[in-house]
Amino acid sequence: MLVHKRIAKLLVLFLVFTSVSWAATSATLEQLSDSVYLYRDICNVYIIEREGHTLAIDFGSGDVLDALKKKGWKAPDWVLHTHHHRDQCQGDYLLAGTETRIAVPEKERHFFEKAKTFWRDKKIFHNYLFKPDPFTSAYNIPVERGLAVGDELEWRGLTIKAITARGHTMDQLAYALSIDGKRIVFSGDVIYGPGKLWNYHCLQYRYNDCGQIGRSAQKVSRDAIMAESPDLLAPSHGVLMNHPAKALDEMLTNLSAVISILRSERIPPVKVDRLPHLTRVKAISHSYLIESDDGYVFLVDAGNTNPMKTVDENPNQKKIEGIWPTHYHGDHMQGINETVEKHGSKVYCHEILKEVLENPSDFNIPCLVRKPIQPDRVLGDGETFNWRGIEMRSYFFPGQTHFHAGLLATIDGKRVFFTGDSFDSPEHGHNYNCRNYIQLEPTGGILRCISVLEETKPDYLATGHWGIWEFTPENAAAMRRWAEGLRPRFERLIAWDDPNFGMDENWVSLFPYYSEVKQGESVKLQMRVRNHGATTSKMVVRLSSQSDLSIRKSKKSWTIKAKKDGSKDFRVRVPKDTPPGRYIVVGDITRNSTRLGQLCEAIVDVK
Numbered sequence: 098m099l100v101h102k103r104i105a106k107l108l109v110l111f112l113v114f115t116s117v118s119w120a121a122t123s124a125t126l127e128q129l130s131d132s133v134y135l136y137r138d139i140c141n142v143y144i145i146e147r148e149g150h151t152l153a154i155d156f157g158s159g160d161v162l163d164a165l166k167k168k169g170w171k172a173p174d175w176v177l178h179t180h181h182h183r184d185q186c187q188g189d190y191l192l193a194g195t196e197t198r199i200a201v202p203e204k205e206r207h208f209f210e211k212a213k214t215f216w217r218d219k220k221i222f223h224n225y226l227f228k229p230d231p232f233t234s235a236y237n238i239p240v241e242r243g244l245a246v247g248d249e250l251e252w253r254g255l256t257i258k259a260i261t262a263r264g265h266t267m268d269q270l271a272y273a274l275s276i277d278g279k280r281i282v283f284s285g286d287v288i289y290g291p292g293k294l295w296n297y298h299c300l301q302y303r304y305n306d307c308g309q310i311g312r313s314a315q316k317v318s319r320d321a322i323m324a325e326s327p328d329l330l331a332p333s334h335g336v337l338m339n340h341p342a343k344a345l346d347e348m349l350t351n352l353s354a355v356i357s358i359l360r361s362e363r364i365p366p367v368k369v370d371r372l373p374h375l376t377r378v379k380a381i382s383h384s385y386l387i388e389s390d391d392g393y394v395f396l397v398d399a400g401n402t403n404p405m406k407t408v409d410e411n412p413n414q415k416k417i418e419g420i421w422p423t424h425y426h427g428d429h430m431q432g433i434n435e436t437v438e439k440h441g442s443k444v445y446c447h448e449i450l451k452e453v454l455e456n457p458s459d460f461n462i463p464c465l466v467r468k469p470i471q472p473d474r475v476l477g478d479g480e481t482f483n484w485r486g487i488e489m490r491s492y493f494f495p496g497q498t499h500f501h502a503g504l505l506a507t508i509d510g511k512r513v514f515f516t517g518d519s520f521d522s523p524e525h526g527h528n529y530n531c532r533n534y535i536q537l538e539p540t541g542g543i544l545r546c547i548s549v550l551e552e553t554k555p556d557y558l559a560t561g562h563w564g565i566w567e568f569t570p571e572n573a574a575a576m577r578r579w580a581e582g583l584r585p586r587f588e589r590l591i592a593w594d595d596p597n598f599g600m601d602e603n604w605v606s607l608f609p610y611y612s613e614v615k616q617g618e619s620v621k622l623q624m625r626v627r628n629h630g631a632t633t634s635k636m637v638v639r640l641s642s643q644s645d646l647s648i649r650k651s652k653k654s655w656t657i658k659a660k661k662d663g664s665k666d667f668r669v670r671v672p673k674d675t676p677p678g679r680y681i682v683v684g685d686i687t688r689n690s691t692r693l694g695q696l697c698e699a700i701v702d703v704k
């Protein structure tokens with residue numbers, strides 16, 4: 098009975114979604130053995146057939162239903178999901194009105210059954226945890242059975258065993274099955290192919306863990322898979338693997354190589370405490386007070402109001418006249434608004450920061466603060482300004498996040514470069530948190546920062562958390578050696594044509610990420626794409642929603658040149674009778690004829 102009630106709920110979604118369903122693909126069922134088939138969709142969908150009945154491992158867009166129909170088969174008896182990501186289950190609504198039962202990892206069950214609760218509680222600000230991923234269903238999916246590690250599902254004389262495959266998600270399962278003379282493990286996204294991962298960012302669990310938590314989980318999953326003595330690994334993305342142990346061990350080696358370079362030993366830096374006109378103040382991160390001869394102060398970063406209090410308590414200092422935020426992270430700017438209010442300070446910023454300071458909730462990135470900051474003066478890259486006789490120069494300095502700036506100033510005859518969080522030692526860059534977005538490109542990311550330092554030759558680096566260091570050409574050379582080691586390691590690990598795709602979770606994104614709209618009004622959503630590829634990409638994007646929000650011209654296509662960004666605008670209208678609440682709009686992405694599924698979303702709160 099329960100099943101039928103649940104299917105009835107899905108039927109409602111089916112009716113909403115039919116108007117936006119994707120054109121049927123031309124993919125067919127590839128027969129892997131007598132009873133096992135592969136359907137290449139937004140993920141690999143595996144079909145097991147028994148006397149005209151089928152069972153599916155993951156379901157992708159649901160287009161596999163057409164292929165089953167062509168064979169004269171009905172919808173599967175069961176769909177087993179390896180994990181909760183949208184590319185495994187975005188088509189589950191198509192199972193409405195069928196007899197299909199859905200089984201999922203018990204520990205991820207709530208991401209299916211209570212997806213809407215996940216979205217209701219989704220944190221936009223002060224977010225330092227990367228799990229669970231927002232790559233979660235946009236609608237509730239009824240679940241018939243939750244499977245724990247070790248559980249067995251019996252189906253038409255076959256026994257399918259659930260084994261741990263955690264790492265890519267917190268509680269992913271793999272499914273082991275003996276069939277047609279082989280032991281197959283359907284391994285979800287533990288591995289893409291020999292030595293390779295579909296992405297690296299999913300292994301980062303929280304700020305600065307560099308994938309270490311994910312790596313430990315991957316090792317546990319590797320051992321659990323190998324305990325089944327599989328002849329074949331069938332991954333959710335990627336290629337079939339006939340030598341599972343070799344493929345998995347190579348992947349772990351490549352992953353360890355990435356983590357070890359990100360966590361290289363730190364060389365103890367030579368620290369300089371202060372200069373006559375430069376003082377360091379602890380304000381969650383480190384702030385810097387640059388003092389003019391006549392007692393005015395220019396402030397770099399303000400994680401809280403300590404710098405303001407320091408100036409207030411110093412009879413020789415008058416007020417903070419200007420503020421330079423190096424980047425948008427809360428620990429560098431939560432004290433800015435209050436300082437502006439009390440001291441009437443002017444905020445100067447690099448142009449790369451303007452948008453995220455003014456509209457933080459437009460972005461789906463960590464460590465955002467709720468209250469926007471209004472810059473008074475926005476500087477271009479390399480632009481200079483003069484503050485009370487001190488010349489300062491603004492730089493795009495994307496070492497820790499893409500939205501990050503550096504500032505060069507000559508203080509007491511020394512060239513001081515304010516680096517923010519781009520370096521945590523004079524020998525290498527700060528940890529890579531993928532969700533901050535940092536490129537592996539000579540013109541972006543840490544290599545760009547190193548080029549800036551090579552060109553500007555500062556005497557000192559004033560860093561965001563690690564004090565002031567002397568800086569030499571030898572340091573710059575060591576930094577470059579370190580940074581040039583990054584890309585080859587990521588290339589060995591990540592399966593995409595360019596490793597940036599497997600590190601940049603937001604290479605496709607919807608702006609604004611969060612918006613509030615009144616009934617009867619509309620919002621413009623911009624699809625932004627960063628083509629990390631070395632060739633032109635043809636993009637096809639289709640926006641949809643699980644609700645009656647209406648989207649004009651919901652499908653758009655265009656090309657984006659190699660290594661360039663591109664965007665398209667969409668208009669989402671909220672009908673007058675839309676009940677107030679939270680709605681999720683998803684963008685279904687096809688790049689160069691490979692459909693990837695609903696990779697990005699935007700949150701729309703109807704008021």
Ligand SMILES: [Zn+2]
Pocket residue numbers: 180182265286
């Ligand atoms: Zn996944």
Ligand SMILES: [Zn+2]
Pocket residue numbers: 424426429497518
């Ligand atoms: Zn930071």
